[in-house]
Amino acid sequence: MTTDVRLGIAHVPTHAPETLRALAEAAEAAGLDDLWVWEDCFKQSGLASAAAALAWTDRIRVGLGLLPVPLRSTAVTAMEVATLARTFPGRFVPGVGHGVQEWMGQSGVRVSSPLTLLREHTEALRRLLAGDEVTTSGRYVSLDAVRLDWPPTEPVPLWLGGVGPRSLALVGELGDGLILANALTPDDVRGSVAAARSAAQDAGRELTDVHATLIATTGPRAQERLDAELPQWGAEPGRGIGAAGDAASIAAAVRTLVDAGATAVAIQPSASEPDLPAFARFLGAEVRPLLTSVG
Template sequence: MTGLGAVFRPQLPPERLREVARLADESGLEELWLWEDCFREGGLSTAAAALAWTERVRIGVGLLPVPLRNVAITAMEVATLHRMFPGGRAIVGVGHGVQDWMGQVGARVESPLTLLREHLAALRALLRGERLTVDGRYVKLDDVALDWRPEAAVPVLAGATGPRTLRLSGEAADGTILHAGTSPDGVRKARQLIDEGRESAGRTDPHEVVVYLLTATGPDAATRLRAELVAEGLDSVPDLGVAGDAGAVAKAVQRLAEAGADTVILQPTGDEPDPEGFVRFAGEEVRGLVA
């Protein structure tokens, strides 16, 4: 069955998260995703709070920008979440981050691909309980291991868009996060590139693909969806986003699933007037229509 979730967008103040997380937990959604967008809420602090406020729903962070985070700190934080909230309820993705934002804080690197490769390798090894000494271009560790390693395997996802990063995700990550500018055809192409990376690394383990779907519902849904696509420069991309009732949204989810998405995360528009109602709509109306 295709997994279904929703996004708590960081345009909302952090004090709104508790009610949204509670509704996601009660509504039947599998996942609630958070973003670490500069310069809004921190991804791991909000994830910890959402996990503490809920009992069932999985909480995803998509994604943590690796230029901002020493890999040892990332490993410590992720391991802590998984030990405090076992059962795979915490999902963490890492990625390049928005390069302009990285430049604003003095963290932009010459080779984002090299940094992501080194970060993924070290993060996954640390979470497996390995002791590392690494002297990479960006990642440098001297006899580092976690004292409190996770008690179960922790998948690490990577956010990816371009061909080289998609291949790297297949090679070095356990799953891939695709942004809301990805159409069904884009999912098919991404799957192909991910599989090329997996083949080059000799990987045969599962690889989850998570896709955001820009979604609007209500009387002004089409207008809000169109405005956001125009603002993001995506209005010329065919078959992108969905506006309408639960049936229309479920069909759009199914198209992404048929293209290769394992989990689809409904992303409300930035001006969604009722975030709590959006989560309730996703869980109570859309969830039952998705195969």
């Protein structure tokens, strides 16, 4: 049986912005499906990274997980997403979330109801990207006859991130895809997918796309490097999070996430990874063939 998982690589802000170009070009040359960029406070701009990666490549899909909605007005987000979607049609996947509340507080944009803001932002953003004129007056999002002059020429998938039960329910209700956190066990993934898909079914929708991230290391001291990496993401070694070892070990971990409901998996290099382009080539040449021959 052949798996249909999309295999990608994540450029995480533990690596400097200037390392992105070589990674993007190597990931595309290696035949990977996706390149995912992040927006973490106060590290790197997700939209700037996505725009650069799209410009440096021709085929690979570039995903952005996630844009914290308190940091931007809905109109600005719509303009930014529409510009990239028109310039690189079919290759950009934006994702939005309510942000890490501690960071939102540091930025002076923390709200008392993050999920209300995410709902209002997502609903208005979707209408703007569809080319509608939007007038709305919500608790947080207010627009007066706003319409994009240059909306996307084709539908743009709008993915949402979630961890807690209420966030996952909102993803199922409104999202075109679910973006999961990076340090989850397969059981965590399975439970999150089930919750989001149940909410989608209750809303009369179908949630098919699920993006998961797998922290992985290979080469010398792979397990030691993985164990040192996990605490940076709030995870403890020995709990079945991440993968360390050769291509077969990493492919097996990817398949476990697919069995738990993921349809796209991005491999996240550790902060100690010395050669990001070589790691991308390893994934394309050695890990990907194992996923297309074994299900």
